[in-house]
Amino acid sequence: MAARTKTNKELFFNGILNENPIFRLALSMCPAVGISTTVMNGLLLGMAVLFVQVFSSCTIALIKDYIHPRIRIPTYTLTIATWVTVIDLVLAAYVPVAYKAMGIFVKLIVAFAIITMRLEMFASKNSVTASFCDGLGMGLGFMFAMMTLGFVRELLGMGTVLGYDVLGFCPLLFFVLPSAGFFVVGLMMAMFNYIEIVYNRRKKVKR
Amino acid sequence: MKEILRITIALTLSCLIAATVMGLAFVMTAKAKKHNEDLYMQETMLGLLGYSKARPAPSDLRFYGVYRYIIADGDRRFLGYMVPVKRGGEQNYALVVMDLKGRFVETMDLSISPEAAGDAPEREKALRVALGPPKAVTYGDTTIIAKRGERRLAYLLPGSFPGFKTFISIMLALDPSFKVLGLEIMEHEEDPGLGAEIEEEYFKHQFKGKTFERIKTIDVVREPLPEQYKKYLERSTWQEGAFTEEEIEEIGRTYEDKDIYAITGATISSKSVSDGVRNMTKRFSYRMGSLDRVIASQGVEVLF
Numbered sequence: 185m186a187a188r189t190k191t192n193k194e195l196f197f198n199g200i201l202n203e204n205p206i207f208r209l210a211l212s213m214c215p216a217v218g219i220s221t222t223v224m225n226g227l228l229l230g231m232a233v234l235f236v237q238v239f240s241s242c243t244i245a246l247i248k249d250y251i252h253p254r255i256r257i258p259t260y261t262l263t264i265a266t267w268v269t270v271i272d273l274v275l276a277a278y279v280p281v282a283y284k285a286m287g288i289f290v291k292l293i294v295a296f297a298i299i300t301m302r303l304e305m306f307a308s309k310n311s312v313t314a315s316f317c318d319g320l321g322m323g324l325g326f327m328f329a330m331m332t333l334g335f336v337r338e339l340l341g342m343g344t345v346l347g348y349d350v351l352g353f354c355p356l357l358f359f360v361l362p363s364a365g366f367f368v369v370g371l372m373m374a375m376f377n378y379i380e381i382v383y384n385r386r387k388k389v390k391r
Numbered sequence: 392m393k394e395i396l397r398i399t400i401a402l403t404l405s406c407l408i409a410a411t412v413m414g415l416a417f418v419m420t421a422k423a424k425k426h427n428e429d430l431y432m433q434e435t436m437l438g439l440l441g442y443s444k445a446r447p448a449p450s451d452l453r454f455y456g457v458y459r460y461i462i463a464d465g466d467r468r469f470l471g472y473m474v475p476v477k478r479g480g481e482q483n484y485a486l487v488v489m490d491l492k493g494r495f496v497e498t499m500d501l502s503i504s505p506e507a508a509g510d511a512p513e514r515e516k517a518l519r520v521a522l523g524p525p526k527a528v529t530y531g532d533t534t535i536i537a538k539r540g541e542r543r544l545a546y547l548l549p550g551s552f553p554g555f556k557t558f559i560s561i562m563l564a565l566d567p568s569f570k571v572l573g574l575e576i577m578e579h580e581e582d583p584g585l586g587a588e589i590e591e592e593y594f595k596h597q598f599k600g601k602t603f604e605r606i607k608t609i610d611v612v613r614e615p616l617p618e619q620y621k622k623y624l625e626r627s628t629w630q631e632g633a634f635t636e637e638e639i640e641e642i643g644r645t646y647e648d649k650d651i652y653a654i655t656g657a658t659i660s661s662k663s664v665s666d667g668v669r670n671m672t673k674r675f676s677y678r679m680g681s682l683d684r685v686i687a688s689q690g691v692e693v694l695f
Contacts, residue, residue, distance in 0.1 A: 262405050
C-alpha cells in the first residue's frame, strides 16, 4: 500500500482545484464538450458522476485486496456499471422529472475516463475513508467544471442562466454547439493555469 | 492453468455479485417505476383532452380500455376485442370475436377485474381460460376510450412506428369523427436538435384539428414554417393577449387544410410521424367501424 501523504481535507480539495478532472487532468472531455450546454445539464450530470465516483471508489477500496491484478480493469468496469445501473434505476423510480432530462446521460457514465482512472490511481491503493474523500472531491470537481462550462456556454450561446433570460438576446449560437465546447474548455484551462501562475508568484514574493 | 482458474473464478464471482446488486435494485424500484409510468400515461391522456392542473378533469370522465387480440385457431385467424361490459352491476370484460372481414363470430364472457385488465399477463391468462387450449392469442393493440356521462369524448391510441433511428412511440387523441384532437410523443431516440424536435410544440401541434378526410392524405412539405403559424403553435409560450379570438380562428382556418411543415434537417423524422399518424388513424377508423357495427348488431352492452 502506498504511503499516504495528504490529509483527508487535502484530498477533498485536491479533486476540486489542483487535480480538477476537466481543467487540470483533461479527462472525460467527451461529456464536458457534449453535455455542458446549460448549467442545469452540467449540474445533473455532475451529481450523477459524483454518486457513481464515491460509490465505486468506496467499493474498490473495500475489495482491493481480493482483486486479481490481471483483471483489475474488468473489475473496475463491472463495479462502475453496477453502480450506474443502480443509480439509473433509482432515479427512474423516485425522481422521474430529473430522469426525463438526464436519462440518456446517466448510462454514458460507465465509459467516463475519470472514474476508472481514480479507481486505478487512488482507490486501489488507499483506505476506504481516503477513497471516499478523493471520490467526493473528484466528483465535486467534475460538477464544478461542468457547471462553469455550462454557465459560460449557456450565457454566451442562449443569453440565459438556468433557463432564465438574463441578456434578453442571444449573442452567439455557436457556443451551444459541440465544437464550441472545445474552445470554452481550452479558454477555461488557460484561465486556471494563469490563476495558478499568479498565485504561485505571489506566494514566492511573500516569502 | 491454476492462474486461469483463479481469474475465471474471480470474474465469475464479481459478475454474480454485480448481478445480485443490480437485481435487488431492480426489484426494489420496479413498483415505483411502474407507478410513475402509469401516472405519466394518465397525465398525458388528460393533457391531450385539454385538462391540466389549472383546468381539472370533470368527475364524470371515465376511461375504458379496449384490447385487440389476434386469435389463431389452426390455420384460421380471428380478431378478438376485449371490451368492458357491465355484468351483475360490476364492470367486467367480454370478448367479441369476428373474422378478418369484420363478420361476427361469437362473444364470450371473461372474468377479469378492471384493475387486472390493465396488466398484459393477467389479460392473456383470462383469454386462455375462456378460449381453450388449441387457440393461441397474440396481442394487437390498445385503445382507450374517454367517455363523459353518456357521451363518447375521444379515442386515445397509444402506438409506435419506425422513426429515423429507432421506434417512435406516440399517443394520438381522436374525437368520435376521427378528427385529431392532439398528438403527444411518448418516447423516441431521434437526434437532439434535429429529429428530436418532433416533440416540440411547433411540430406536434400541427396535427391538432386536422379532419379525418385531411389526415387520410396527409404528407409533409419542405417549406419553412411561417413565423406567425409557429407562434400560434407554441401555445405554452403565449403571453396575455398575444392573439385575439378572431386571429386564433383565422390562423386555425388558414392552416387547417395544409400539409405538415417538415422540421428543417429532419424530413425523415417528420415524415415518419406524419405517415405514422395517417396509418394509425386510417386503420383505427376501419377497425372501430367494424367493432361498433358488430356490437350494435349483437346487442352487446358495452360500457363505452
